[in-house]
Amino acid sequence: MSAPIPTPTSSIPHRVKAQINQRQSSLSSSINSYISQVPNNHSHSRNLSEDISTLEVDLNKSEDNLNKLPVYLTKSNLSSCQGNLGLEDSEAYGILIRIVEQIVAPTEEDETPSNHIEFLKRKDTLLVIIMMLLLVISYILQTVNSHVIQFRTKGILVELALLSSLVIWSYYISIYESKRFARELYERAKLILKVLEDNRVRPMRMIKVPIFPTLSIVEVYRDGFLHPLPIHLTVMGDVIELPLGSKSFVDMEFYADYYGLELNKKLVLRKGQTLKAQFFDCIPQIVEEMDTFKFKLLETRLTQTLKDTVIQERPVSVIQNQMKRIKHLFIRRLGILVFLLSLIVSCLIYFVFDLPRGHNNHWIELLIQVPTYTFLAWVPLSFPNLWFLVRNYCNAYILVLFEALQKNKEEFEDEEDIDEFDTEAPSPVKNVEINMKQVLSKFWSLVTRKDHNFSLTRSTNLFESLGSITTICVIDKEETIATPFPQIEELMFLDDEENTVLLDLSEDSDYYPNGIKFEDSDWQKYMQLLKPLGFNLLLSTRCRTEKTRKNDWEPHLIDPLNQIKCNLCPARQTCLCRLGKEIGFKDDIVDGFSHQKTIVLSAPYHPAIEDPMFKKCKMELPTVTSNLYEEVKSSSYQLFSSGHPELILDLCPDFWDGMSLRPLSGACQAKLHDFYQNAIVKDSQVIAYSYRPINVANRERLTFLNSQDLSVIRLDEASVIPHTPLDTLPSTSTSDQNQSPMIRYLSLNKPSASEEDAEIDPLLAEQNPEVFYRSSVKDQVFLALSTMAHQPKNDVCDFIEDLSLAGIRFAYLSPGSEKESKAFAERLGLETDWNTCIRMSSEEEEDFEDHYIKAHLPRGIEQIRDHLENVDDIPLQVSLFAECSPSAVTEMIKIYQEYGEVVCCIGNSLNYVNTPSFAAADLGIAVEPLNRHIATSPASRKRNPQLELHSTLSIGSTLTSLPCGLFFHRDTSFFVLTQIIREARRLMAAARQGGTFLLACGLGISMLYIVSIALLLPPILYGYHIFWLSWLILSFISATFLWNPHEPNTMTSFVSKNVDHVQDFWRFFRYGVFRMIVLVGIWIVMFWVSWQSIWEVTSDGGDKHNDSKWHRHGDWSNWNTNHQWAHLHCQNILLMFIVYHLTLVSSTFMSRTLPIWEYNPFQNYIWIISVLLMWLLQSGFTLIFFIFSPFSIEQIFGSLPLHYYLIGFLSPLVFIPFQELIRWFDRRKFTKFQKRSKLEFNTKLGLHSPV
Template sequence: MYVSDWVGSGTLIEMLILAPISVALPLLPLIFPVSWIFLNAYGNARISALLTVSSIYQTFVDDPFDDTDIGVKKLIEIHLKWSQVKKIFINVLFGLHSDLSRSANILHVLGSVSALCCVDKKGILSWPNPTAEKVFFLRSVEDVPPSPSENSLDRHSENGDVFEAIDRPIDTEHQHHCDSSSQTVAEVLDLTHDRNCPFRLHFDDKGWKQHLPSLKPLGLAILLNTCNMNTQDHYTQFCSHVTCEALYNEDLVPVTNRRCLCELAKQIGFADSAQNIFSLEQQLSTFRHVQPETVRRDIKFARSLALATKLKFPFPHMVAVVVKEKANRGALQLFSQGTADIVLDSCIEFWDGKELCTLSTTDRKKVQDFYQRTSLTAYCTAFAYRPLTRNVSSNLTQVYLELPADSSHLYLPNRSPTPLTWSGGILGHFQSTDSLLGNEHVEDEVSDIDGCFQLQCNQVFIGMVTMQYQAQTDMVQLIEQLERACIRFVHFSKENELRSRVFSEKMGLESGWNCHISLLSERTSGTLSRSRAMSMSAPSAINLSVNKIENDFNSGENIDDDGLNSNCDGWQSLSCLTDSTEQSAPVNFDMSNRAKLPRGIDKIRPHLEQVDNVPLLVSLFTDCTPSTTKEMISIMQDYGEVVCVMGSSANADNIGIFLQANACLAVQPQYPQVCQKVSVFQPTTFNQGPSPIQFSQKLNSVPCSISFNKEDSVSIFHLVLESRHLMQAIWNCVQYWICCVITLGSVQLVNTFFMLPPIFTIGQLLWISCIVIPLLSLSMVANPTDPAVMQKATDKNHCLVNFEKYRILRSQPSWKLITAF
């Protein structure tokens, strides 16, 4: 046999056209674009179908601190029938589905996500309403010999459950109601929130019922003031006014933190019908401005914080209701609540569960220290009470009393006159509330501002309640599961670092010395930071000069000068009592950022370029605004992070953040309730159409790939799991496809190189590359879910950077040739 016998035996068409085509034909993506579209449509359809199936998500355990491993058995139970996916698949394929599968492919983002960011807390990460966490009140105990451990003002137990302060009252000879040998104890009872119910709670201490005499006035004050629906309209108007006042000072927050405490009153033993024995007469509102620089100086717990820390605290205010008993000859009572600073200034005594005791200077310091400690990280409300002998004019209900920043001199002339010494024989007479009536004249009603202010003086301090937002169980479990899946959960908190770190601990996030960054830039000059001593927009205000007070006091009041001077310290304003006491931090860790991490969004990029990548590793950003959050997400994307943002569909400020993220999840949050007895809003009927809230949610969630209700049984972890599984299956499909076509093309190339007869004809190549190989490759998508897929970390998004680099390098020779010629 001679080579010359068969070399050249083929036609020129076979050698010059068909042979090269047979080599290149398997490498051409003839059917791959169509298959890629079908694969992505099928993957997005499965993700959307998972949102509509709620039964597969009931895998959470009751205790969020139990093991959160997702076993193989639970993963195998996730099965979707073709009938559940078919309709969604067709809609996605033809662009009729509501999700933006083409502009923001949720399948690819969730399959490669490296950071899940949440930009809203209330109703998503936490329950929509804060719940009572601690109850503070004063009580008297018999005198015991002092010990070295009782010399300090406060004594904390190791677990921080009980705060107890025991010392000798300074003014024991003036305590005309309590025994002179008694001591004052500041008692704190802790409450635990039921993680399965937004309002339910219970006392931690099994012996809490021994304090019922001290708690009953508190429960009654809650029912008549806090959770009295007849007071909500007036309180809402007062909040609107104070919100406008707070605009003049960026360090003060409005007084919209009054939340439902019905469950606490119920635990104490009150039923809702207890309100029926009283009738609401009038409502009084008082507030005052403060100097922010004075607050930072006086509040010792904030002295160690950086100057750039946006230290926010409630606007000093007090809301009082005048109620009348339907029995008991229509006796009038005044129940007040508000911030502890202004409420405490209005009190002269406290209820210890048995009798009334005079508030000494030391007692005020105990109340003050607890309030300052808790108000930095929680929401603290103080309660007070007093009987009245005259009613208030209805005209004063529409008046908001604004006090000067230092209003201690206003309370001194209006205090109830008390003798200096009391004998044991007449002590029992003053154990009633008669001594609280003071020097007021009995009249039909009070119609002037001075009289209205006098009615709010000489009150009895009842106690304080601190409230805190509690993390939801499913979010605690989600964070733990994402951590095991090598996905970083990032919380962009709008609050300062104090409140943010306390809540991050509740969610299980790291809150150590280098685990948070404030995005608030350094403030160079204060524009609106200086508050005014008086507000010109207030309908009516007490603006009395000190000289006028002194003249009226010296000429018109029959009060013993020695008695006034001897107890004058007990009447100082709350802010004047701080420097004389020392106390530990309000929480159990150092609030200052000692790691010297960058502070402010403008310092993030220089830190990443010159120091290290710690800002890309933290899980908490504080003092966030929509603009700084958007910029930080952009920085994370520039450094290869694949960011998925979860936010509230009720927040219009999130639209820009949604557009910046690789993909976003719009969550319809759980809305806060004024009271658990009142629904959030009334749903509209079909004929009425969508409500303004629903219409707003639709508009705000337009950029989002997925929208769902927080109350729906949607598991983000399972969405990520399914996305990773599908992306891994698609990648295996593509790899197998590429290997097959390369092998087929190599066989044809070798056959042509050695001038052998063709193994496959053109028709056979088309059949194999367009039918056989695609079907074999697509079959890999039907593999069952692999539990180990959530234990592998995803790569960062550097493909775009490499593509740009290669495109520039590839175009350089062309540019050089053009330049040369």
């Protein structure tokens, strides 16, 4: 049975009631007197300090008495520890080094023979080796059977040497990349090991560390001193200090020996358990004496983190899956078919034409060499090596660009041709100049293992993942996508009619003079209510003006949060001096007051901690911070308080209505409780404010006060009464509100009437200061409640909107409750309808809401897969997940990946639970909440760079973000991410188009070979011609696509998912055939014309009459020297025009969809230079043969007819429009794909959602 809740006046004698009313009237007139002289907003300033001294009225009300508060205890009764407490740094770091080496280092031995055998088992490798054996057989047979050694027979040796070199190089690259991939994580970890081994770690001062939930820092004893350390730097055996409300990150044992306690059983705080006062039920006195409690760790958290990290396997990137699919179809299937088709055509030619005419030796080339060349022309052998270079270059470019964007402090701006009112405009960009020297240096370091930062470009597939991202998962709020400390949103107070007044506020330092503004136009009519609050806010801050703030981490509040050893909400660290200035106070108005003392009242047993309404909220220990000030001129004292609303309301029997003091009735408290309760479940943090003057006898000074000391008053369990559930509180709409009971959680004794009017005796207060402190905090006047909430960082909302335009889904995986998550999601601009949030906790809690049942949404991570298979795909469409545990986040990322999503995970680099999620995602991005690096002086670093020190934050951040590919500084705009995604998409499209160009050219050369053989022409090209063309000329041209300019639709187009790759392969194959068929016809005609013309010049008279120009009628396996040179010159001249044609055709491959008149290829200066260089190089290749030729240049080129040159130089006027026609068909398909993708992306209605 709950104890009766006392009413405000039921137990007070009538004589005392009269005295109370008289004092209230006196105090009201005093407050009105000083408020009337406080400046009205920005109009004029009065001296508030001269008038506030009149408020020396004793507020010792009879209904509040804190006599049951325990006397403030010291630690003198604790046993002293022998020796240093905790481990030594060297010992702890040695443990960390062994853990990292044991778990991560095994990849160093990942050089097993399976990698070598796997390379040899690859079908493309086996096919190339078979082709080499065929060439060897062909060379031997031709050497034995030919009467005259042919040039082309000697060329086989060159071809074999080139193929052997290619296979050996490909083998080396394959093994090298496998080893680099396996060792990347360990190489990065070795950086940390090196720092730990050299003991180049600098401890971090606690005052520099803010407090918010996603910052995993704990106080650890090292070398006998207490230091804040990231959780990942703690080891088994460490002694740590935990305040009440902390959640255990490993199993830990209460360190009873330190306190000289002998317990019957060990007190073990299990992993994930929250430390509450009830944990010490067997020793309750320790809660009354201590702020924090010492525990000894039974596990090393880093061990489990690394194990969870190394078992994660990232999916293969989209473009690599596409290459595997193309390799399977293009090489293994079509390649063999092309080889067989060429063999069949050669057999028909040999048995139908050559064998009947006695050309018995032709079978060697026709049946062995020609099919081999056809296959080698078909297979882009240079592609793996080209991909190795392209991939490293793209990664280097992305890393250099990313670093440049973070260093550049200019604003992101829309491009010049973008309309600022266009809702579908792409993301703004920052114009930064990329130093190509830096890119090439980074490229070289990535290739040669000299990347000292050990970027995980291989294991994260950096540029491939960035260019293919379809989902971005954000798993942290504070200092990731939201401000570290909440900003004020509302002020709530009571007016003279006991009605609640709610004022909305907004913060914007760029537009408002004081950085904050009231949204209500008539807010000044509440000036009398606001001015006591404004003065409270100004006195509670260290900063005089906003300009004096150096950074967000400075302690702006006089409330010494780093000394209050308890769990507090981040709102307690928010400075509101700007609000005081907005109300009307000037900077110098507080000069007349001197801070004398800070008193902290904490209630570890307060029933609000166990309130079921807040079971999903982060635990906050109810505390009140009271700052005592002395007015210098009058030596009067004022107490201003702020803190937990429940505790403030327990201390305030009255409230200020703007004119006088009024009793804080039960109905008023119910209204305040309703407001507080609704704000908490909507992701807001609530702070209450109160005030009271301290009346000292004869206005004497309290000389014993010390502003540097902190006095803490702790309420024991006997000081609170049983909790009354909020849902049983009286309704605020009752007709007789004044008869509603008071809501009290503190057990209060009634003072006598004489005690009420007594002034404080300075002598007695000095003799027993703790009694003075306890009496000072009671009987305060309630001023207001403020709600604060974390606001999205600058540009985050626009960033999310731009992501949707790019087909990238933004998902916020929140650990908070559904209502809390929806409230913040609404600030982000996400949809918060009834079917847009999925709760990831299990169904065991059975707290379904009506809308949840109606929408048939899955509940719990274990139901997501079943829902996707049997119901609909809503879990992949929503952008909000609530009640997410770390394991649920990792599992949801895997589910995304199973359905083809390329996931980028963004989280805090100092939140230890994020590491497995970073490792599971395709790309992890760690946002650094604090400055990670602390170094020695610049002079000492110049003398010896090895002396550079690293902060513990830096080491802990690196361990947490070990699998991450990118690191964001805390002030980096998220538009940096959209810009590097844009750049990665450009590079990805360029690489894909370059590969398509190579495949198309290979297809064209193979077609040329088959058609030429079918038309009874000799080999139109030799093997070394093919290698020269595909390995050098075409590879070089395709590589220049990397410098293609941006397409306007880069960030408004949807990319393919990582599933069902290259479904339109046969359509692309047809496009390739159609693109090349005209060119093949032109080349066949040109070769035939040149063969006829040059044959006449190089043949003697007998040859002219005895051999037809259609050379198949002769025995070409025994050509004389002149015939061989004629054939070789025909090939070289044709090859020169092939290069000329293909370089021009490459301009139509630069963009997949845009026609050449919209996408100007001449913007790519590298491509222009390369084309000219390739023309020059090919001309040199053609002309160099004339050094050894018996014929002059004039003889050969002069023999070619005019129409040969016309066909060669003017044919682009024919095949370029034909290329554009084929691209037009492809563009239609691409447009349909985009429309379908956008429709699927924007459709969020599930099977059970309303239509």
